Amino acid sequence: MNSVLTRRRMIGLSAAAVLIAVLFYGARLGPAALANSREITGWVLAGVSVFLLLFNVRKRIPAFPVGRGYYWLQLHIYLGLFSGAAFLAHSEWRLPTGVLDWCLWLVFAGVFVTGVFGIVLSRLVPSRLNARGERVIYERIPAFRTQLAGEVEALVLRAVQEAASSTIAELYVNRLLPFLSHSRNFWAHMLSASDHRQALQNEIHAVRRYLPAEGNAILDEIEARVLAKDDLDYQYTWQSLVKGWLLLHLPLSCAMIPLVVVHVVINYAFGLGGM
Amino acid sequence: MSEADIALILAQPFFAQIDTQAFPAQMPLADILSHDSRIVRYEPGEVIIRRGDYGNSLFAVVEGTVRVLLQSPRGLQRRAPGQWRRWSRAFASTFGSRRRVENRDLARYQIQTGGTPRAAYTRIRDLDRIVAETQTVPLGQGEIFGEIAALTRQARSADVVAETPVTAVEIRWQGIRDIRRFARPVRDQLNDRYRDRTLANTLAREPLFAGLDAKVIEAIASESLIETYGEEDWYLRLQKLDLAGRLEQEPVIVAEGHQLDDVLFILSGFGRVTETVERGQRTIGYVRAGEAHGLRELLEDLQSGGIGLRRTSLRAIGTVNVLRIPSTLVEHHILPTLAPGQLRPQQKSRAGEDSQRRLDFIVDGRYMNGTATMVIDLARCTGCDDCVRACASAHDNNPRFVRHGHSEANLMIANACMHCVDPVCLIGCPTGAIRRIEETRTVAINDAACIGCQTCANSCPYSNIRMVEIRDTAGKPVLDADTNQPIIKATKCDLCFDTPGGPSCERACPHDALIRMDMQDPFSLLKWIER
Numbered sequence: 001m002n003s004v005l006t007r008r009r010m011i012g013l014s015a016a017a018v019l020i021a022v023l024f025y026g027a028r029l030g031p032a033a034l035a036n037s038r039e040i041t042g043w044v045l046a047g048v049s050v051f052l053l054l055f056n057v058r059k060r061i062p063a064f065p066v067g068r069g070y071y072w073l074q075l076h077i078y079l080g081l082f083s084g085a086a087f088l089a090h091s092e093w094r095l096p097t098g099v100l101d102w103c104l105w106l107v108f109a110g111v112f113v114t115g116v117f118g119i120v121l122s123r124l125v126p127s128r129l130n131a132r133g134e135r136v137i138y139e140r141i142p143a144f145r146t147q148l149a150g151e152v153e154a155l156v157l158r159a160v161q162e163a164a165s166s167t168i169a170e171l172y173v174n175r176l177l178p179f180l181s182h183s184r185n186f187w188a189h190m191l192s193a194s195d196h197r198q199a200l201q202n203e204i205h206a207v208r209r210y211l212p213a214e215g216n217a218i219l220d221e222i223e224a225r226v227l228a229k230d231d232l233d234y235q236y237t238w239q240s241l242v243k244g245w246l247l248l249h250l251p252l253s254c255a256m257i258p259l260v261v262v263h264v265v266i267n268y269a270f271g272l273g274g275m
Numbered sequence: 276m277s278e279a280d281i282a283l284i285l286a287q288p289f290f291a292q293i294d295t296q297a298f299p300a301q302m303p304l305a306d307i308l309s310h311d312s313r314i315v316r317y318e319p320g321e322v323i324i325r326r327g328d329y330g331n332s333l334f335a336v337v338e339g340t341v342r343v344l345l346q347s348p349r350g351l352q353r354r355a356p357g358q359w360r361r362w363s364r365a366f367a368s369t370f371g372s373r374r375r376v377e378n379r380d381l382a383r384y385q386i387q388t389g390g391t392p393r394a395a396y397t398r399i400r401d402l403d404r405i406v407a408e409t410q411t412v413p414l415g416q417g418e419i420f421g422e423i424a425a426l427t428r429q430a431r432s433a434d435v436v437a438e439t440p441v442t443a444v445e446i447r448w449q450g451i452r453d454i455r456r457f458a459r460p461v462r463d464q465l466n467d468r469y470r471d472r473t474l475a476n477t478l479a480r481e482p483l484f485a486g487l488d489a490k491v492i493e494a495i496a497s498e499s500l501i502e503t504y505g506e507e508d509w510y511l512r513l514q515k516l517d518l519a520g521r522l523e524q525e526p527v528i529v530a531e532g533h534q535l536d537d538v539l540f541i542l543s544g545f546g547r548v549t550e551t552v553e554r555g556q557r558t559i560g561y562v563r564a565g566e567a568h569g570l571r572e573l574l575e576d577l578q579s580g581g582i583g584l585r586r587t588s589l590r591a592i593g594t595v596n597v598l599r600i601p602s603t604l605v606e607h608h609i610l611p612t613l614a615p616g617q618l619r620p621q622q623k624s625r626a627g628e629d630s631q632r633r634l635d636f637i638v639d640g641r642y643m644n645g646t647a648t649m650v651i652d653l654a655r656c657t658g659c660d661d662c663v664r665a666c667a668s669a670h671d672n673n674p675r676f677v678r679h680g681h682s683e684a685n686l687m688i689a690n691a692c693m694h695c696v697d698p699v700c701l702i703g704c705p706t707g708a709i710r711r712i713e714e715t716r717t718v719a720i721n722d723a724a725c726i727g728c729q730t731c732a733n734s735c736p737y738s739n740i741r742m743v744e745i746r747d748t749a750g751k752p753v754l755d756a757d758t759n760q761p762i763i764k765a766t767k768c769d770l771c772f773d774t775p776g777g778p779s780c781e782r783a784c785p786h787d788a789l790i791r792m793d794m795q796d797p798f799s800l801l802k803w804i805e806r
Contacts, residue, residue, distance in 0.1 A: 062665030062783050063365035065776035069661060073785035122786060125657040130685065137679050138658065242657050 008074070016078040020085040027089045041090040042267075046260060048083045052076055053253060080115050087112070100266065104259045107252055114249040121245055128192070128238045133231025138239040141183075141232055149180040149227045155222050163215035167207050168222070175203055176222070180229055189237035197230050276309045284308050284444050288417040289335050293458045302453065311450025318435035324421055324435040327713055329701030331448045334420040336414055339441035341437040343420065344434040348405050355714045361775040368669050368774065376672045379745045379764075381753065383723050399436055406438075413438065422465055423473050425451060426503075427543045427596050428697055430711060431658050432473070448702070452507050466501045474501070474598070481565050483540065486612025494606065500599040504528050505544065505591030512701040513641060513736035521639055522547070522556055525590035528597060529569070535576060535585050537599045538569040538609075544595035544697060546614040547638055549588045558635055559587065561643050563696055563795055569745060573602055592641060593697070629684065636683035637797060641736065645693030646716055647770055647791040649676060649780065652804060654685040655788035665783030666768075675689060676780065686804055691780070692739045692768040693794075694718045699734040700731040700740060700767075709765065712772060720781040727763040740767045 023044060027037040055076045058066055087108055096105045129135055136144060152172070159168040185196045204223050208216055284290055285308070295304045295511060314337070317323055324330060326347050379454070399405065414420055414435075424431045425448045446454075455462040474496040478484045484492055504526050506512075516524070529539060529603055539546075543564045549556040562568050568589045576583045600609075637643055658678075666674040676691030698718050701709055708724035709731045711717065720731075732740040745753050745763040753762045770791065771779050778791050 059661060059664070059783065060668070061365075061369050062779040063368050063669045063771065063776060065782075068663075068781075069783045070786040070787040083638040122657050122659075126654050126786075126788075129656075129658060130653050133684070135653065135658070135679070137677070138660075155373075239658050242659055 012074060012078045016081050018084050021031070023082075023086055023089055038090060038092070041086055042264070044263065045083060045086040045090050046264070048079050048086060049260065052080055052083065053257070054061055054252070056250065077115075077119055080112070084112050100259070100262060103264055104256070107256050107259055110252045111249065111256060114245060114252060116243050118249060125242055126237055129235065131192075132234045133228070134235075136232065136235050138236070138243065141221050141236050141239075145180070145183070145229060145232055148225050148232070150218060152176060152180055152222055152225050155218050155225075159215055159218045163212050165211055165215040165220060166217060167210045168219060171203065172222075176226060179226070183233050183236045185230075186237050186240075189234045190241070197227070200226060200230070276313065281305050281308055283314070283337065284312060284335075287335050287337060287444065289419050289464075289512060289533075290561075292460055292464075293454065294460075297459075298457045302457075302525050304454070304457075304577045307450050307453045308446070311453070312444055312446040312477055315443050315445050317396075317441045317443070318398075319437055319439055320398045320402050321437045322399065322401060322434060323441070323443070324431050324433070324701045325397065326431050326434045328424075328707050329428065329488050329698060329709060330431050332420055332445045333419055333425045333448075333451055334435075335419045335444045335446075336416050337442040338416060339437065339439040339443075341414050341420070341441055341443075342402065342406060342436050342438045343414060344405065344436060344662055345410045345412070347434055348409075349401060355712050355717075356773045358775065361773055365392065365669075365774045365776070374746075375746065375750045377764075377766075378671060378748055378750065379722070379753065381747050402438065403435055419468075422451070423469055426465060426469070428594075428699070428702070428757065429543060430713070448507065451545065463590050469501060470496055477542070478540075478598075479541075483565070483567055483613075487608055491608050495600055495604055497633045498604060499540075501542070502528075502596065502599060504597070505594040507594040509593035510734060510736040514738070522548050522549070522558070522590070525592055528589040528591055528595065529585055531585050531588040532586050535569060535572055535583055536602050538567050538573060538602060538605045540567045540598040540600055541565065542596040542598055545643060546597075546643070547590045547592050547594040547597055549590060549706045550586065551588075556588065557631070558638050560634070560797065561592070561638050562589070563643060572608075573741065574604060577606060577610070592638070610668045633683055633686055633801065633804070634797055636681070636686070637794065637800070639773060640688065642688050642693070643794040643797075644695040644697055645776070646696055647692075647694040647794070648794050649680075649689040649691035649693070649768075650790050650792050650800065650803070651678070651680075651687040651689055652685055652788045653682060653687055655786045656687075657786060657788075659785065661783045661785055662780040662789050664778035664787055669771050669774055669779045670766070673766070675741075675766055676739070686800075689789075690737070690739055692718060692735075692770075694768075694770060696795075700735045702734055702747075704728075705730070715749060715770070715772055715774040717770045718767075719772055720765050720767060725764045727765065729763075729765070729774075731765050731767075735767075740765050743768070 023041065027041050034129060055072050058069065058072050091105070096102045156168055156172045156176075159165050179200065188194075188196050201223065204219060204226065211219060286307075290304075290308075293304060298304050298307075315334075317339075323334065323341060326344075371400075405411070420435055421431070423429065451465075455465065467691050475489070475493045478492050478496060479489065484495070487495075525547060528546060532551075541562050541564050545564075546562045547558055548560040548562060549558050550569065568587075569585065572583075572586055580607060642648055660678065663674045663676075663678055666676060676689055678689055679688055680689040682688070694717055698711060700718065701711065704710075705728060706724045706726055708720065708721045708726070709718065712719060727742065729742055732742055742763045743766050745764050746774065747753055754760065755762055771777055776782055781789055790803060794800065
């Protein structure tokens with residue numbers, strides 16, 4: 001796992017490279033063999049696309065012995081890369097001309113790009129999730145956030161009653177309440193930046209000089225919860241990415257099916273050769 | 276229990292031998308019997324004990340005759356579902372309603388629960404034929420049975436059926452434990468019975484004794500000591516135990532530096548193997564039922580000439596039953612038959628900083644109990660929840676585990692049933708709904724027999740059993756007719772034993788981050804983590 005180029009990955013990439021080479025060689029040989037290379041690459045691309053879609057079918061039938069999800073994903077990744085090359089071969093490195101073909105082109109590009117994004121994400125996310133705070137179940141994050149907000153509110157009330165301090169209450173109303181009420185700093189967490197965290201801590205520390213000893217003890221507890229909330233936001237950001245990217249990849253993949261069907265029908269109806 | 280009942284029990288031969296004066300004033304024998312025993316009656320043909328159940332009680336026959344069936348009749352056998360049922364279950368879970376959660380066909384329950392309470396007893400109608408055709412053992416007044424499973428927490432090894440109208444005393448294990456503690460003759464008698472009835476057969480099934488003939492095994496059984504260490508109800512207190520102090524609380528079975536004059540064979544439970552590092556103890560491994568401690572040390576000593584001192588200590592984790600086999604017997608009979616590589620290499624030979632922490636984590640959390648522990652590699656897990664969805668899809672649209680749990684570095688033990696070696700959840704199930712399927716070693720719940728008493732959920736030391744409110748096929752909550760409260764059922768991971776593919780969670784993981792692992796060998800876990 002430490003090396004980027006593991007043995008398995010090398011085998012997968014090599015196999016994809018060989019397939020791509022065969023495809024391009026076949027496409028070049030097509031006219032010489034009196035075959036339509038576009039038709040060949042088109043059907044290869046359609047076949048591969050159908051297989052890629054079967055990964056989602058595999059996920060929906062977990063009770064059947066149809067192979068481990070891991071091997072399906074590996075095939076999905078490498079055939080996905082191959083499909084990118086097949087797409088280029090099929091389009092002969094040219095941009096489309098008609099509306100339908102433009103739609104198909106854009107949708108395929110969207111599927112491919114989101115797919116690559118998914119690969120990168122799956123490599124990045126585990127280490128990111130382990131980097132800060134405890135791994136929390138995504139659906140439970142709002143409940144934990146609410147719990148932390150409630151605890152901070154109780155501490156602020158305690159500060160007002162026990163330490164007779166309104167400074168903490170002001171800090172809470174002006175700065176902490178907006179921070180605690182929702183998930184914050186999405187982009188900062190995505191970039192693993194910590195400026196906002198430091199700024200928040202600075203603001204908390206800035207009021208210490210005005211507080212009595214009891215107030216400082218309460219502020220310590222508040223600060224711990226604020227940092228915990230920030231960790232929760234961090235977890236939320238990365239887990240949202242994991243959940244969210246599929247909302248792009250999957251609908252685009254499904255949208256491709258009717259477009260491909262129409263594309264095939266039109267091409268056979270009006271003669272092969274034009275894209 | 277009335278005073279007359281107590282007097283009846285005390286008049287039985289097994290109890291008559293007990294010196295009541297040996298019991299402390301605050302815990303007299305009569306009180307123990309009053310709290311932990313009852314008088315039960317069975318009609319002819321009714322099944323008292325069923326093979327494969329994890330019983331927690333001993334029976335003494337007061338009146339009548341029972342038959343021990345050494346071969347289970349067809350109707351009593353519990354088998355894993357056949358291929359046809361697995362495939363039909365897979366179709367039903369895949370193509371059934373995906374919107375409804377925890378739906379149950381209530382007609383199934385009505386068949387199960389109809390009639391009088393007596394009708395719920397399993398009954399064998401052609402007992403005479405079975406007695407005539409198969410091997411059985413009659414037990415009459417004054418005889419006891421069921422003590423082995425109750426004491427060693429092994430599955431019941433035979434069916435016991437009432438042959439005539441039977442009155443019996445049933446004592447649960449807490450009562451047996453207390454009686455054994457104060458009445459030495461009872462302890463000796465139970466150990467002797469275990470030795471006579473079961474030990475040789477148990478040993479013959481173990482790989483360590485595979486190369487020995489029956490006479491040698493019997494000699495080993497008769498010349499070895501049976502000992503019990505630790506707390507029998509450890510599982511009720513695991514969550515409350517202080518992690519740092521666990522090692523100190525575990526009783527020492529054998530100590531480092533003592534004479535190596537016997538080898539300890541673990542009959543049930545777990546032991547922690549430690550060695551002294553300055554003034555503390557470092558965990559270097561663990562042993563489970565079927566494994567031996569001291570064997571490697573003895574072999575090394577013999578190879579280097581002469582028997583030496585123990586180089587490691589063994590401590591009881593929970594309750595441990597051990598067989599103390601004299602070194603001379605091991606040297607002459609067992610060692611010559613061992614195949615190369617049969618002895619597990621010592622943990623410390625590979626222990627690095629990380630693997631030591633992982634080992635401590637496994638032993639302190641008592642995760643070595645698992646035969647199918649859900650281990651998640653956090654260096655690969657993206658939290659995509661494909662495992663959770665797969666589990667939900669295979670189980671009434673409600674996952675049977677939580678993808679969360681204790682973790683150490685990149686290793687997480689998720690909250691999923693581990694299908695323990697010592698399945699304490701089976702103790703005390705009043706209907707036998709939770710049971711172990713012998714062929715697959717899977718612990719599963721028979722939903723139709725579950726009455727929602729929560730005994731199993733409360734006993735599980737890892738909090739891996741959950742109670743759910745059930746709904747009918749129309750999606751409406753099912754309410755109890757008397758109390759108007761929702762009916763609840765115990766649910767847990769069943770390793771998808773009734774579907775053709777096996778554990779859906781493991782097969783669904785697209786990142787190879789989840790595995791169901793037998794924790795018998797810590798090396799396999801370390802190897803998987805470091806793959």
